[in-house]
Amino acid sequence: LLAWFTAVAAHEIPELMRLARTLDTWRDELLAYFDTAGVSNGPTEATNALIKKVKRVGHGFRNFANYRLRLLLHCGVARQTPPTTPIRRRLPRLAA
Template identity: 50%
Template sequence: DPLYGIQTILRAGAENLTEKQRARLTAAIEADPAHDEVFVAWQCAQQLRSAYHQKDLAAGRRIAERVVETFHTCPIPEIARLGRTLRRWRSAFVAYFTTGRANNGGTEAVNGIIELHRRLARGYRNRHNYRLRMLLAAGGLTP
């Protein structure tokens, strides 16, 4: 299958592809008309990526708004489903561009660390010791 050979290319950003990679991508897509859906999906992914890579937040917001308005009409079911999800989460999705690129990534990372250590600390009976363990695990204390 020609698509198997270009998996890495399909995961890369279009701006990072070399001419050789672009030629391999074109050859794989043209090998079978059924691969057109893969190419459309890749273009949609590139469009979504471009919203986050814009230097100007207003330009990123315009791209994000266009994505929200168009993806749900795509004939590819997976892209249409993504478009419907983005429409439901429009305010949260577009908020990234109105809050100065703020997100809750740090909070989620700390929460993941705490959840891991919570599972490992099943035997703690002393609430104070458990709290200290969580602070130590999440970087709130230094040993």
Template identity: 45%
Template sequence: CPPLAEMHKLKEKFRQIFNNPKTNWLRGLLRIGIWQKRAKQYFPDSVKTITNWIDEIIAYFDNRTTSGIVEGINNKLKLIKRSAYGFRNFDNYKNRCLLTQAFNC
């Protein structure tokens, strides 16, 4: 299936942009722009999202860090909040959040 093969190549090309340690923010911006032109036909929603978040995406090339850990912690806290419906007071909720985080380090 040629379209599927092209989509796979585009996905791998996007991954290579971020895995190359020599890529600075300017080169990254250029490569992402080229990738977006080629990928617009296959991944229109992804291209739109990347365009909306380009500043944050390009910031990755400065320090090579992401907010993945913080996003994971926020997700766990939201799950606890959803299951905390029966907690009688805020201290029980706070203690559950702190215990969950303490065992994940």
């Protein structure tokens, strides 16, 4: 990275100089991405955007329980319900 900075400084291209300044300003944050094995805030931001969308489309909910259920439905969280009892003990015969 330092070699690239010196090469950019030697050429004095305004766009590359600006990019070099930006990279130098954000150096710690950029290198931290590689130190933390690529951990990203992206999934959290996507969930927050989905929550805001559900709230906007809902035009208001009567109570928090309905709002919570709608969020769980849209976010793909499985509800913890007991399994249903089977009606038949055998598989139906299919006509060929």
